[in-house]
Amino acid sequence: MERTTLDLWVGIFVVAGIAALVMLAMKVGNLSTYNVSETYQVHAYFSNIGGLKAKASIKSAGVLVGRVTDITLDTERYEAKVVMSIDKRYQFPKDTFANILTSGLLGEQYIGLMPGGDAEMLKNGEQLKKTQSAMVLEDLIGKFLYSKAAEPAK
């Protein structure tokens, strides 16, 4: 085969392969939603995090504002310490309420932030004091059974 046709076909092959990689990164993967903007770190203590994992999303009013970066067990309080990094564009009041929520019935868990009314804003390294733990299905069923048993028999 002629040299230039060969070059052309190999060029098409390489371009198609790289285009497929870019398409995978942008359309299939999350590279397009990677925010390169700066973040600040806050942490919060939860008595139970349920199935929350590192890299879980943090949403406020349904909008993605950050990611969970680290989850450890604090052995002084025996509570889960969740470190979150939040986009610098979104500032939250000091008395913001952090809540572990589930998307859908069996979906993955995320942290929902409900802003309070404080005039002062959260700064890097500060703690979210008001939290609510994840709903654990077994606890709910247990509570339901107890309340059923406590009802007077008809």
Added chain:
Amino acid sequence: MPAIKTIKGIGHRAINAVWRIGMATRFFLLTLRYSGTGFRRFHLIIKELFSTGVMSLIIIVVAGLFVGMVLGLQGYETLKRYGSESALGVMVALGLVRELGPVVAALLFASRAGSAMTAEIGLMKATEQISAMEMMAVNPIARIVAPRFWAGVISMPLLAALFSAVGVFGGYFVGVVQIGVDEGSFWSQMQAAVDFREDIMNGVIKSLVFGTVVTVIALFEGFDAPPTAEGVSGATTRTVVTSSLAILMLDFILTAMMFGGS
């Protein structure tokens, strides 16, 4: 004594296997050492890229399309039972990008391009072209082996990426266009679940490893083949069998290293 004979046979095979692995490693290192000439004469690599990469395009694209379509159908049937059809995109994309893309593309590559490489080099050896080159003081590893090796290593990740990309569209076609899964949730859940570094880059690393292993096996078998018609045919068979097994075993090890830790 038949028992001793059997044990002797096992010993002989074990020694032979170790010896071949050692030779293949030496061959691989020699290839790397003489790669410089291949890069200086880049048109040699381009010629090989054409015969390994471009000629494999059709089989890769068609196979990727059908694998994606089957994944879409089967995934839908299973996910429907749990009422989570919207996660179809996640299943198709993760299955393809992490496993099926690199592995199936490498298996196809081994049987399409690897066997051709072995047969070509084996036949070159049988017709004494390699000895003729050595006679003319041309290093056959630099002239024949290194360009083929680099063409294989370059084209494998590209082919795997194409396989995955086409497969995702196959899954999209069956899931969204034919069955009617919601298009928005198909793509958005996929994007939320597939991580660029964790999933896509690990898939690329896998296919790089597979490309290296498949081409080294194919080239070594060709170079090592007895210079007879029977020898070349045996070497071609061995290339496909050994590289397929190597791909599947390495895939298990790589998966355990990449995704098994956490």
